Amino acid sequence: MTGRPAQNRTADAAKRKPKFRRRAEARPDDILDAALKLFSIKGFSPARMEDVAKEAGISKGAIYLYFPSKKALLEGLIRRAVVPVADSALQMIAAHRGDPRPVIRKFLTMVAGAIKGPDGFAVPKLVIREAAAVPEIARMYREEVIDKALPAMTGLIAQGVEGGYIRDVDPELTVRTVIGPLFMHVLLDEVFGIRPEDGLAIDRLVDNHLTILMAGLAPERNGAR
Amino acid sequence: MTGRPAQNRTADAAKRKPKFRRRAEARPDDILDAALKLFSIKGFSPARMEDVAKEAGISKGAIYLYFPSKKALLEGLIRRAVVPVADSALQMIAAHRGDPRPVIRKFLTMVAGAIKGPDGFAVPKLVIREAAAVPEIARMYREEVIDKALPAMTGLIAQGVEGGYIRDVDPELTVRTVIGPLFMHVLLDEVFGIRPEDGLAIDRLVDNHLTILMAGLAPERNGAR
Amino acid sequence: MTGRPAQNRTADAAKRKPKFRRRAEARPDDILDAALKLFSIKGFSPARMEDVAKEAGISKGAIYLYFPSKKALLEGLIRRAVVPVADSALQMIAAHRGDPRPVIRKFLTMVAGAIKGPDGFAVPKLVIREAAAVPEIARMYREEVIDKALPAMTGLIAQGVEGGYIRDVDPELTVRTVIGPLFMHVLLDEVFGIRPEDGLAIDRLVDNHLTILMAGLAPERNGAR
Amino acid sequence: MTGRPAQNRTADAAKRKPKFRRRAEARPDDILDAALKLFSIKGFSPARMEDVAKEAGISKGAIYLYFPSKKALLEGLIRRAVVPVADSALQMIAAHRGDPRPVIRKFLTMVAGAIKGPDGFAVPKLVIREAAAVPEIARMYREEVIDKALPAMTGLIAQGVEGGYIRDVDPELTVRTVIGPLFMHVLLDEVFGIRPEDGLAIDRLVDNHLTILMAGLAPERNGAR
DNA sequence: AATGAATGAGGCTTCATTCAT
DNA sequence: CATGAATGAAGCCTCATTCAT
Numbered sequence: 014m015t016g017r018p019a020q021n022r023t024a025d026a027a028k029r030k031p032k033f034r035r036r037a038e039a040r041p042d043d044i045l046d047a048a049l050k051l052f053s054i055k056g057f058s059p060a061r062m063e064d065v066a067k068e069a070g071i072s073k074g075a076i077y078l079y080f081p082s083k084k085a086l087l088e089g090l091i092r093r094a095v096v097p098v099a100d101s102a103l104q105m106i107a108a109h110r111g112d113p114r115p116v117i118r119k120f121l122t123m124v125a126g127a128i129k130g131p132d133g134f135a136v137p138k139l140v141i142r143e144a145a146a147v148p149e150i151a152r153m154y155r156e157e158v159i160d161k162a163l164p165a166m167t168g169l170i171a172q173g174v175e176g177g178y179i180r181d182v183d184p185e186l187t188v189r190t191v192i193g194p195l196f197m198h199v200l201l202d203e204v205f206g207i208r209p210e211d212g213l214a215i216d217r218l219v220d221n222h223l224t225i226l227m228a229g230l231a232p233e234r235n236g237a238r
Numbered sequence: 239m240t241g242r243p244a245q246n247r248t249a250d251a252a253k254r255k256p257k258f259r260r261r262a263e264a265r266p267d268d269i270l271d272a273a274l275k276l277f278s279i280k281g282f283s284p285a286r287m288e289d290v291a292k293e294a295g296i297s298k299g300a301i302y303l304y305f306p307s308k309k310a311l312l313e314g315l316i317r318r319a320v321v322p323v324a325d326s327a328l329q330m331i332a333a334h335r336g337d338p339r340p341v342i343r344k345f346l347t348m349v350a351g352a353i354k355g356p357d358g359f360a361v362p363k364l365v366i367r368e369a370a371a372v373p374e375i376a377r378m379y380r381e382e383v384i385d386k387a388l389p390a391m392t393g394l395i396a397q398g399v400e401g402g403y404i405r406d407v408d409p410e411l412t413v414r415t416v417i418g419p420l421f422m423h424v425l426l427d428e429v430f431g432i433r434p435e436d437g438l439a440i441d442r443l444v445d446n447h448l449t450i451l452m453a454g455l456a457p458e459r460n461g462a463r
Numbered sequence: 464m465t466g467r468p469a470q471n472r473t474a475d476a477a478k479r480k481p482k483f484r485r486r487a488e489a490r491p492d493d494i495l496d497a498a499l500k501l502f503s504i505k506g507f508s509p510a511r512m513e514d515v516a517k518e519a520g521i522s523k524g525a526i527y528l529y530f531p532s533k534k535a536l537l538e539g540l541i542r543r544a545v546v547p548v549a550d551s552a553l554q555m556i557a558a559h560r561g562d563p564r565p566v567i568r569k570f571l572t573m574v575a576g577a578i579k580g581p582d583g584f585a586v587p588k589l590v591i592r593e594a595a596a597v598p599e600i601a602r603m604y605r606e607e608v609i610d611k612a613l614p615a616m617t618g619l620i621a622q623g624v625e626g627g628y629i630r631d632v633d634p635e636l637t638v639r640t641v642i643g644p645l646f647m648h649v650l651l652d653e654v655f656g657i658r659p660e661d662g663l664a665i666d667r668l669v670d671n672h673l674t675i676l677m678a679g680l681a682p683e684r685n686g687a688r
Numbered sequence: 689m690t691g692r693p694a695q696n697r698t699a700d701a702a703k704r705k706p707k708f709r710r711r712a713e714a715r716p717d718d719i720l721d722a723a724l725k726l727f728s729i730k731g732f733s734p735a736r737m738e739d740v741a742k743e744a745g746i747s748k749g750a751i752y753l754y755f756p757s758k759k760a761l762l763e764g765l766i767r768r769a770v771v772p773v774a775d776s777a778l779q780m781i782a783a784h785r786g787d788p789r790p791v792i793r794k795f796l797t798m799v800a801g802a803i804k805g806p807d808g809f810a811v812p813k814l815v816i817r818e819a820a821a822v823p824e825i826a827r828m829y830r831e832e833v834i835d836k837a838l839p840a841m842t843g844l845i846a847q848g849v850e851g852g853y854i855r856d857v858d859p860e861l862t863v864r865t866v867i868g869p870l871f872m873h874v875l876l877d878e879v880f881g882i883r884p885e886d887g888l889a890i891d892r893l894v895d896n897h898l899t900i901l902m903a904g905l906a907p908e909r910n911g912a913r
Numbered sequence: 914a915a916t917g918a919a920t921g922a923g924g925c926t927t928c929a930t931t932c933a934t
Numbered sequence: 935c936a937t938g939a940a941t942g943a944a945g946c947c948t949c950a951t952t953c954a955t
Contacts, residue, residue: 056371073920077946186447205369205384214411221415222411225405229451286928513924525939528939592817594879596731613882637896640900643870671858680904747916920951926946933938934937934938
C-alpha cells in the first residue's frame with residue numbers, strides 16, 4: 014500500500030534522445046521510474062538493465078553512474094516509495110480517541126485513493142514478488158510500512174473494543190478483515206485482470222466492504238448472535 | 239487458494255539417494271515437487287535447472303525427458319495443483335439452496351485447512367509472482383481456479399441476498415470481503431513473516447473473521463440502514 | 464625457473480573440433496596450456512577467456528567446468544608449474560659437503576637445460592609480469608620456488624666459504640652473482656629478442672659465466688686482494 | 689636500467705589540489721607521473737584512466753588534451769624515461785681506453801645509484817611487464833636503451849680482453865655476468881619482496897659482486913685455472 | 914582549457930539446453 | 935532411460951573515449 018506519483022519524465026526523455034549527449038537533472042528518478050515499470054512487467058530477474066536504460070532514455074552505462082548494481086536499483090525503488098508512507102496517514106490513526114469506525118472508513122478510502130492512480134500498486138506488488146528472493150526489500154518494506162501501519166490499526170481496533178464501539182473481536186486478526194478485501198480486490202485485478210464490469214470500481218468496493226464491515230463490527234444489540 | 243496434495247516425496251528422495259538407485263516411476267511428480275520448492279524459494283527465473291535436478295535426485299538431462307523446457311516445468315506445476323481444486327469443493331457451493339451462510343463458513347474452513355499444510359500456499363504464491371512474466375500460468379490458473387471459484391461464491395451470495403438471508407450487498411464485490419482476509423493473513427505470513435504470536439493461527443483467524451462477516455452480512459433487523 | 468613439458472594436445476583438439484560434442488580426458492591441462500600461451504602473449508588481463516577456450520579447442524563455458532574464474536586459471540597455471548621444482552634439484556644442493564663449486568656448475572647447467580625448451584621460461588616470466596597485480600601468485604611462487612632455491616644456494620655458498628673453498632664473500636648477495644647472469648640472458652632474449660648471433664646459446668652463456676664465476680670465487684692465492 | 693629524473697610532482701599535486709587551482713604548466717609530466725605510478729601498481733591494462741586522472745589531480749577528460757589514448761600514455765612514459773639515459777653514461781664508456789675494469793666499477797655504481805631512488809626501477813619493470821603486449825614500447829626501449837648500453841659495454845670488455853686487462857672471455861656474453869646480478873637483485877626485491885635484512889643494500893650488493901667479478905675477470909696469473 | 918556525464922563496445926560469467934556415451 | 939560434459943547465447947558490469955557545457 015503505497016504508490017508513487019511518478020511523473021512521466023520518461024516520455025520526455027525519449028523525445029530528447031536524438032541529441033547525442035544529454036545533461037543531468039533528475040536522472041536517478043527517471044531511472045527508478047523505468048526500473049519500476051520493467052520490473053513490474055517482467056519481474057526483477059528477467060528484466061534487463063539495457064531495457065531499463067532504454068526506457069529511461071539513457072545508455073546502459075549511465076545507470077551505473079547512479080546505482081551500483083541492479084539490486085541497488087530494486088532497493089532504491091522500494092526505498093523511494095516507502096518513505097512518504099511512513100508518517101502521513103498513520104498519525105491520524107494513532108492519535109484517535111472515541112469511535113474508531115469513522116477512522117477506519119477514512120483509512121480505507123485513503124488507501125483506495127492511493128491505489129487508484131496508475132501504478133499505485135506497483136511497488137507493493139513488486140515487493141510481494143521479489144521478497145523471497147531479495148530478503149532486504151522484504152525487510153525494508155516490512156519495517157517501514159507494515160510494522161507501522163499494522164500496529165496502528167490494531168491499536169485503533171483494540172481501543173474501539175475497549176470503548177464499546179466495536180464488538181469483542183481479536184484486534185490483531187481483525188486487521189486482516191479490515192484491509193484484506195481491498196488487497197484482494199487489487200490483486201485480482203493486477204494479477205488476473207479480474208475486475209467488475211465497470212472498471213476497477215475501487216470506490217464501490219470500499220463502499221460495499223464498509224457496509225458489511227461496519228455492521229459486522231457493531232456491538233451486539235442485546236446479546237443475540 | 240489451492241495447495242497441492244502431492245505427497246512430500248522430495249524429502250524422501252533426498253534421503254534415499256545415496257543408497258539405492260531411485261525408483262523408476264513417479265519421476266515427473268518428483269521433479270515438480272523439486273521445482274515447486276526451488277521456484278518458491280528463489281523465484282522462477284533465478285532458480286537453476288541443475289538445482290531442481292539435484293533436489294529431485296536426478297540429473298539435469300533427465301528433467302528434459304519429462305519436460306521440454308523450464309517454462310513447461312512451471313506450467314506443469316500449476317496444472318498439477320489446479321486440477322483437483324476444480325471440481326471438489328465447488329459442487330457443494332453451486333448446488334446449494336437456502337441460507338448460504340453455513341456454506342460460506344464451511345468454505346472458509348475448507349480453504350484454511352488446505353492452506354495450513356506445509357507449502358499449502360506455495361502454488362498460488364508462485365502464480366502471483368510469475369503471472370506478469372508468464373501469462374500462460376496466469377491464464378491457466380484463472381481459468382481453472384478463479385473463474386470457477388469466484389462465480390460460485392458470487393452466485394451463492396447473490397442467491398442469499400435474493401432469499402433474504404443476506405443483507406443487500408453487491409455479490410461480486412462481497413466475495414472480496416469473504417475471502418480477502420484469509421488471503422491477506424497468509425500473505426502477511428509468507429511474504430513478511432508476520433503472524434500472531436501463537437503461530438499461523440489460521441483457525442482463530444477464520445473464527446474471528448466469520449464472527450464479523452456473519453454479523454456484517456446478516457439482514458438489517460427492521461429496515462434501518 | 465621452471466618449465467613444463469606441455470604436450471601439444473592443443474593441436475589435436477583443434478582437429479577433432481568438427482565433432483559437435485567432445486569427451487573428457489585431460490581437459491584441465493589443455494586449458495592451462497592454452498591459458499599459459501595466451502597469458503604469455505597478451506598478458507593476463509588483456510587475454511580473453513574466449514581466446515583461451517578457442518586455443519584449448521573447447522567452448523567458453525567449458526573452462527568454467529574446471530576453473531571457477533579467470534584468476535583461478537592463472538593460479539592453477541603457476542601451481543602446476545611450481546610443484547615439480549620443489550624437491551627435485553634442491554636435494555642435491557642442500558645435501559652437499561665439500562667444495563661447492565662443482566655443485567654450482569651442475570646447478571646452472573640444470574637450470575639452463577630447463578629453460579632451453581620451448582616456453583621453459585613462460586611461467587616465471589608470467590609471474591614477474593603479474594605479481595604486482597595478483598599478489599597471490601607472487602606469494603605462491605615465492606614460497607614454493609624462491610624460498611626453497613635461494614636458501615639452498617645461499618647455504619651452499621656459505622659452507623664453501625667456511626670450508627675455504629670460496630673466497631670470503633657474502634653468501635646471500637653472491638647468489639645474485641651466481642644466477643643473475645643466466646636470468647638476464649633469458650630476459651634479454653624473451654623481452655627484447657636480444658640474443659647472440661648463433662641463437663640463444665645458453666650453453667655458451669653458462670660456460671662463459673662459469674669461467675668468470677669460478678675464478679671470481681676462488682680463494683685468494685696468498686692474501687692479496 | 690634507467691630510472692626517471694622527473695621530480696615527484698605527484699605527491700605535491702595531490703596536496704595542493706584542495707586549495708588552489710593547479711598550475712597550468714607541466715601538466716603532461718604530472719600525468720605521466722601518475723600513470724607510471726598506477727601502471728606500476730596495477731599493470732597497464734587494469735589501471736583505469738580515471739585513477740590516473742585522480743592521481744594527477746585533474747579530470748579524466750584533461751588527460752586526452754595531452755595524450756590521445758591510454759597506450760600513448762604508456763609510450764610517453766617510456767619515451768620520457770629513455771631519453772636522458774641515452775647519452776649521459778655511455779659516452780664515458782665508449783670513450784674509454786686502457787684498463788676497463790675501473791669503468792665497469794663506475795658503471796655499476798652509477799646504475800645502482802639510479803635504481804636506489806624511489807621508483808628508480810619502475811620504468812624498466814613496466815617495460816618488462818608490457819613488452820609482450822605492446823611491442824612498440826619494447827622496441828623503443830630496446831633501441832634507445834639496450835642497443836646503446838649493451839654494445840658499449842660489450843665493446844669495453846672486448847677492448848679489455850684485447851689489451852690483456854681481462855681474461856679471454858666472450859664479451860657479448862660477459863655483459864650478462866656484469867649486469868645480471870644487479871638486475872636480479874632488484875627484481876627479487878621488486879617482485880617478491882626479497883631483500884637482505886638490512887634493506888635493499890644495493891651498495892653492498894655491488895661491492896660483493898665487484899669483488900667476485902674483478903677477480904673473475906682478471907687475467908690468469910701464469911696459466912693455472 | 915577543463916570537466917565529468919554519457920556512451921557503448923566488450924569482457925567475464927551464468928545457465929538452459931543438447932547429445933555422446 | 936540416464937548422465938553430465940559441453941555449448942553458446944545472453945546478461946551484468948567496466949571503462950576508454952567523447953563532447954556538451
